[in-house]
Amino acid sequence: EAQVTQNPRYLITVTGKKLTVTCSQNMNHEYMSWYRQDPGLGLRQIYYSMNVEVTDKGDVPEGYKVSRKEKRNFPLILESPSPNQTSLYFCASSRDRYSYNEQFFGPGTRLTVL
């Protein structure tokens, strides 16, 4: 089954404790992206990747890191999480650079930083 998976689905952590949210897709997609969703703000793009070893900042990259060492994986790293990073996070992928490609979304990760 074609899908985007994220782990963990739920995470409660404390300020300053490094964490990684994994994202994997099995569709051989070139483009991958991370979003955060907050009430009243919609989805905001954190980082995106056009292909292996190619990443770029979205609208809200501060406090986050990403890497794309393999085509299928695009982990999101919070080196020192803070309470303002409490949010719902989505990973998404699409086939290639063409704009008409819809994005396929993972199920979301609910992160709480205390």
Place this chain on the structure above:
Amino acid sequence: AQTVTQSQPEMSVQEAETVTLSCTYDTSESDYYLFWYKQPPSRQMILVIRQEAYKQQNATENRFSVNFQKAAKSFSLKISDSQLGDAAMYFCAYRRGYQKVTFGTGTKLQVIP
């Protein structure tokens, strides 16, 4: 920078009636794509419909259609014969090539039986 505006935080519609959700955007580009995504309570993001900016014909997908006004930079979603399963958050999104994707703030649609 591209911006996407959804001015209706909440909307309601009677079952079997028609409802229109509005979306406006700002861009200096001429070639881009617009999308409507649905997010039900399960939180899963589901593509509803997409529109290519260079096509004048409005996209349709069964009960869902758009009114795309390129000059006005408007991209509204019309849902006909509304069903209880249409209740969800709806997000409008703009995308161009490899560039970042911009979403609106969403419209919560309630369907009244």
